[in-house]
Amino acid sequence: MLTLENLSKLFGGVRAVDDVSLTIREGEIFGLIGPNGSGKSTTINLITGLYTPTTGKVTLDGHDLTAMAQHERTSMGVARTFQNIRLFGNLTVAQNLWVAQNGHEQRRAHFLARWFKAGGEHGPDIEELLRFSQLHSKRDLQANALSFGEMRRLEMARALASNPRVLLLDEPAAGASQEDAQLLAERIRAVRDRGVTVLLIEHMMELVMGITDRIAVLNFGRKIAEGSPAEVQMNEDVRAAYLGGSHKNEELVHA
Numbered sequence: 001m002l003t004l005e006n007l008s009k010l011f012g013g014v015r016a017v018d019d020v021s022l023t024i025r026e027g028e029i030f031g032l033i034g035p036n037g038s039g040k041s042t043t044i045n046l047i048t049g050l051y052t053p054t055t056g057k058v059t060l061d062g063h064d065l066t067a068m069a070q071h072e073r074t075s076m077g078v079a080r081t082f083q084n085i086r087l088f089g090n091l092t093v094a095q096n097l098w099v100a101q102n103g104h105e106q107r108r109a110h111f112l113a114r115w116f117k118a119g120g121e122h123g124p125d126i127e128e129l130l131r132f133s134q135l136h137s138k139r140d141l142q143a144n145a146l147s148f149g150e151m152r153r154l155e156m157a158r159a160l161a162s163n164p165r166v167l168l169l170d171e172p173a174a175g176a177s178q179e180d181a182q183l184l185a186e187r188i189r190a191v192r193d194r195g196v197t198v199l200l201i202e203h204m205m206e207l208v209m210g211i212t213d214r215i216a217v218l219n220f221g222r223k224i225a226e227g228s229p230a231e232v233q234m235n236e237d238v239r240a241a242y243l244g245g246s247h248k249n250e251e252l253v254h255a
């Protein structure tokens with residue numbers, strides 16, 4: 001459903017993404033892994049339209065997204081979360097979801113005026129998302145009063161508020177405890193069970209190996225392997241790429 005065809009991105013002389021082709025199938029949890037600096041975030045940024053590829057194209061169900069602006073890709077069904085949480089800290093939990101659903105092209109001031117005009121009412125989708133994200137009891141709290149885990153849940157809920165077909169998760173377990181990572185795994189499966197295809201970028205190997213259907217591995221911008229978690233973990237090129245990197249990268253070999 002989501003296809004990358006010969007995608008490349010150059011930053012000056014750096015080939016951040018180098019001729020990557022991938023097909024992510026409907027309904028799967030697909031992992032994109034690789035040592036630090038291997039091009040994972042750049043790939044997400046090419047899919048969401050934050051960057052324009054130097055060459056290649058991105059399609060969703062046969063529709064070419066490559067020339068579309070970010071908000072157009074959102075309406076086509078592409079949503080993402082960020083490595084660093086980006087919420088409106090001074091807005092409430094419910095308001096953050098409301099913005100995601102109604103206001104991505106509006107200035108915040110306009111959004112607040114409309115929110116108050118509507119008497120703070122929000123539709124059934126937001127109610128459902130609040131429950132799905134176990135944030136219902138926090139709906140009227142300001143986002144910056146949430147715990148770290150709750151902020152992460154709100155960020156995912158916010159991405160889901162645009163009703164995506166594919167959700168791109170950029171290191172959702174960063175900074176999470178083992179226990180949080182366990183909950184996150186359940187949450188990602190629950191997102192898939194809602195009918196949303198998931199592309200997961202993550203360094204926490206236990207999480208990636210435990211929940212993905214298939215994985216692609218990048219190294220220096222190039223795809224060096226693709227397959228089931230077991231196949232990827234056994235792959236000699238992958239093991240060499242990880243052992244050649246930082247200590248953190250050795251996680252794969254010991255997972």
Ligand SMILES: Nc1ncnc2c1ncn2[C@@H]1O[C@H](COP(=O)(O)OP(=O)(O)OP(=O)(O)O)[C@@H](O)[C@H]1O
Nearest residue numbers: 011014015016034035036037038039040041042043
């Ligand atoms: N905006 C940019 N300008 C110049 N170089 C960039 C830019 N973004 C990324 N790069 C370079 O492209 C390469 C790939 O970076 P990218 O952030 O995509 O890797 P990554 O796999 O997501 O890394 P990490 O796991 O550390 O987050 C790196 O060499 C990086 O320095």
